[in-house]
Amino acid sequence: MTIETTAQTEQGVTEITLIKDAEKLVASYPRVPITVDCVIFGFEENELKVLLIRSDLEIFKGEWSFLGDFADNNEELDDAAYRVLRERTGMDDVYLEQVKTFSNPRRHPGGRVLTVAYCSLLNIQHHHLKKMDNELHWHNVNAIKTMAFDHKEILTECYKWLQKRILEHPLGFNLLPEKFSLRELQNLYEAILDTKLDRRNFRKKFFAMDFLIDTGEFEDDVPHRPGKLYQFNFDKYEKTKRKLTGIDF
């Protein structure tokens, strides 16, 4: 070992009594129920949506909550989040990322339950909900005033995460159809960032990045000049994505 230490090793060193039985140690720890909650964002009709179900707890009657479930024994939390998504929506192959763990001991009326929030983004058009148990539905993010548990707080955190993330990472493309117009792309950014962007500069920016493939196709069924349809070049992005740079606070 070449580990360097900066304090004196001569003093203050007490003999460590090594623990032989790790299982016994772990058995002595308090245990807590763990759940995962999936905060699934979608985009439709120029609005950012999130997928919710009615809470099935009587105390939260009528309130909405995220898709969630407890983590099984020996189940990694990432796996649990994917499982919940699959079981509740029938969807697979979506982006999913751990955002934050919520541990307020009074967040669940049934006693202490820790939850880990996962964010996911998916294309509403390409994922028709196969199951609608508990009134599973897309809700306009901006219209949500109250939720069951501490889910409103979780939503706020996840929404902030999304706003930040989409500026650094092209997550937005997961929310759009495979082929999309630049107007749709801009609407998506405007909806998520809750702002207006200059159309010309937005186009310049994205063309300069050079991750858009011109399909040669055009929009259809629009009551005005149809826009060109593009695809996102995921491969090229993966190869050339760059590190954040610049001190900026």
Next chain:
Amino acid sequence: MTIETTAQTEQGVTEITLIKDAEKLVASYPRVPITVDCVIFGFEENELKVLLIRSDLEIFKGEWSFLGDFADNNEELDDAAYRVLRERTGMDDVYLEQVKTFSNPRRHPGGRVLTVAYCSLLNIQHHHLKKMDNELHWHNVNAIKTMAFDHKEILTECYKWLQKRILEHPLGFNLLPEKFSLRELQNLYEAILDTKLDRRNFRKKFFAMDFLIDTGEFEDDVPHRPGKLYQFNFDKYEKTKRKLTGIDF
């Protein structure tokens, strides 16, 4: 409620059986021991350090690990992290932020234990370790090759977090003495980002931000021309910090 839904409410709605006894529900969930691990970064002798102790598990004899402990009953995890820091180092009033939850079921040899990593940064000079149980010491981050549990992976994640965070947030000032020279500040950034920066541009950048207070004092005991000492204007920063802007991936 003005919540808008985008799918049909007429079909697919099954009657929900509401759960009356939330406590009984929670009691049926599997339970998992939870720990917090404190990844405490410091800066000394132009090197980024991290605070480690010897693992007290025999199976990890000789390996290093973070300061950690299980979360008490009804203890919020943030509080647990602060508690661990206080109990093990006697330190208080430091920055602490939740980074990520690690849930590999085999990460602990005594069975499944979930851990939540918290990052903290502190000034080695101003926090002399009052307790040195288990050979508590500062280690050069770059020299650490192996660790107990999955702590090397946790370190990697937290180091990446730190690199990203310090570009957006002036965390670095927590690692420096109250009064510091621009050279020390630059050394800190170079150590954390593992890169070389142009001295003139670095100075320009920080002066332009206008968060530095000129103390009028100078370095002492240096074998060359002494540099001016500055303080960081935390108040001004808090008032004027701005949002991230610009699509950039």
Next chain:
DNA sequence: GCAAAAGTGTTGTCCTTACACCCATGC
């Protein structure tokens, strides 16, 4: 006086922003 680091400005390039007009389509 020499070594070592502090301190300082300019220039070119690139990115960002602001802004206005013509074009293609459906009706």
Next chain:
DNA sequence: GCATGGGTGTAAGGACAACACTTTTGC
């Protein structure tokens, strides 16, 4: 032909990167 949004260029200002010499101090 008119309403609607698609598509385009330019100029000014600001940020960033590259770069070299003089100053101050300890020894």
